[in-house]
Amino acid sequence: MKPDEVEDVEIRLLLEGVQRIYGYDFRDYADASIKRRLNHWLAESGFDTFSQAQSRLLRERSVFESLLRGITVNVTEMFRDPAFFRAVREQVVPFLKTYPFVKIWHAGCATGEEAYSMAILLNEEGMAGRYRMYATDINETVLQKASEGVMPITEMQRFTRNYQKAGGRASFADYYTARYDRAILSAALKKDIVFAPHNLAVDGEFGEMNLVLCRNVMIYFKPALKERCLRLFDSSLLAGGFLCLGLKESLERRKMGERYEELAAPLRIYRKRYG
Amino acid sequence: MAETLDANPRQDGTAPKTAARSFEAVTIGVSTGGVHALQKLLGQLPATFPLPILIVQHISADADSGLAKLLDERCPLRVKEADEQDEIRPGTVYLAPPNYHLLVEREGFLSLSADPYVSFARPSVDVLFESAAAVFGRGLIGIVLTGANFDGSQGLKTIKRKGGVAIVQDPADAEARQMPQAAIAATGVDYVVALDGMAALLQKLAARRNTIPHDEKGRDD
Known part of the structure; x- marks a missing residue:
């Protein structure tokens, strides 16, 4: 043996x-x-x-x-894959703006970097107060960290670069206060986010979402669990809603792929068809 | 004869000295100077090369898939950037995508991970080598090519420990010699060769799949 x-x-x-x-x-x-x-x-x-x-x-x-x-623990960063966030800003937000209020599920949010990135983006596009983001993770320790919104100051240089490449309209420094070796994110970014525990392997769907974001989480799953997640996202999404996956995750070769059109080809942004 | 021995590995986990080896995959780790080195090595392998080749080339996080396309155009073998859940097929070259580690699953699939950097790199050669060694064991050929860091040496050590074969580019032949040197220092390497001789060596090793020349028996270990 x-x-x-x-x-x-x-x-x-x-x-x-x-x-x-x-x-x-x-x-x-x-x-x-x-x-x-x-x-x-x-x-x-x-x-x-x-x-x-x-x-x-x-x-x-x-x-x-x-x-x-x-x-x-999934590691992530603010505005990871800037081209993706730019595409959300330019190609997804215009659709979201047509609703009076939108609901977003960010599955596998880890320590919250991408949730806050999305909040910055939506607020800059004039959607503050017009959305609720449910940011979930299996790990309650990281959720606690996420809800605190405190990050190492050493990361801010990289995050700022990402933010600019992602089409940021303001100065990234406006979104945090530096205190010693930490950056404390502004409270305005937190008020539309609800952090909650959710286990993709056993828990159920979130109803009537306009956007589901789950990036680089399913790459750690075996095919059967991946399928389960995709079904969960599919049943959570409204027609015309958006599904955002990691850059190396795709709906190609998936049965539910037929019900989605790809919006920004290599960036894995899909839109659920009507009917 | 060879098959009989292969079917009865020793209980202590080592391979019997006289067993024939049947290779299942090749893994390559490369950094600085890699684009040139890979073009040269893969350019010399024929489209009929029977083993899958998995490659980690250090690359910046926001690079596009240009390298896979370039190699695919210039080499007889099919070269593609690895997608998650890709089935590992013979005669195909898989390149780790930028910003992801590339791993091998037991069921013969590839998987990706966004875990932290290993050996200061993502993709990391060590991650690919260690996961491939766990799956292919003595059926694996690991190759370390030119590079200006130390990634790959721990992985090559693991490949050797699990009975695989280790090939390192001759540091004198490498554009950056640190990575080959670190690999040679880390483990007992089977072959130290210049890039020019490497394709021929790989074809010779791969040909042992079906026919085991009598005089080569027992020389593997």
Whole structure:
């Protein structure tokens, strides 16, 4: 038996145990990435093997929480893929503006960078107070961080560059206050965002959305769970609503793809057809 | 004879010395000087080359897919930027997209990740090599080419540990020698060759898939 096979068995048992005890189901996450993240967690946990970790993991919630943080944190940045945000501003917002009020679901928002980016964009386009954004994530620790809206000041240079490339109309520095090594985002960006826990593997849809944003989250899932997510997004979206995926995620080869037209070709912005 | 041995690996996880090897995939890691090096190497491989080739070329996060198109035009093999859930097909070259790590799934699919930089890079050679080694084991050929950093050396070490074959571009032949040198320092490398001889070596190794010349038996390890 190869050493890897032993570890693969250990991981499968561990995820099975986690599902039964804590209700978090990671069995449909793609193996290669979750294995990397689990190994990273293991190296920092002080346990030698997953079998050794399992006993405490299944008995002590705090050990499980550290594992959960280790395997569910998605890194992101403000205005990641500036061309995408520019396309939202130029090609999606004009449609959104025709509604008196719009609802947005941002699934897998992690620490909130993209949610705040979207808020900046919508506010600049005159939509402040005319939308509600539900920003959800499986991991409540990152949601807490997201709702605080505090970021390392060292990131601001990169975020500012992204903001400008994304067609920002103001000065990015207007959106935060620098305090020591941190940047505190302005309260005006937070008032239309609701941060809430949601688990794409088990929880249900959000009704009547005009826009669903889920970027670089499903790349970590196995095909069956990806399908589940896409169905969830499809049933959450109104006709004429928009679905925004990561740059390497596509509706090509998907059955529900027929019901969507691609708006900005390489940027994975889709619009749900009427009827 | 060879098949019998292959079907009964030793319990300690090492491969029997006399077993024939059947390669399943090639992984390549390259950085500075990579566009030129890849054109040269892939340009010398015929369209009939039987193994899939997975490549991480360090590239800036906002680059477009131009490199895959360029290589596809200039090389006999089909070259494409990897999409998530791409099925790994023989005789096809997959290039990691900018700003994503490229990984291999056990079911023979590719996957992508937006996880933090590894070895200061995304895509990272180490990430590709380690995930490919876990899936292909001794059926993997890992190649480190020119580059001005250390990415790939840990991954190549893992490939060797899991029984694969390690090839490194001769540092004297490389546009930037740090990456090949780091790889050679990190692990016992099987072949150190100039770019010019590499395509021929790969074809020789790949040809062992079906026919194992008698005099080559046992030389793999």
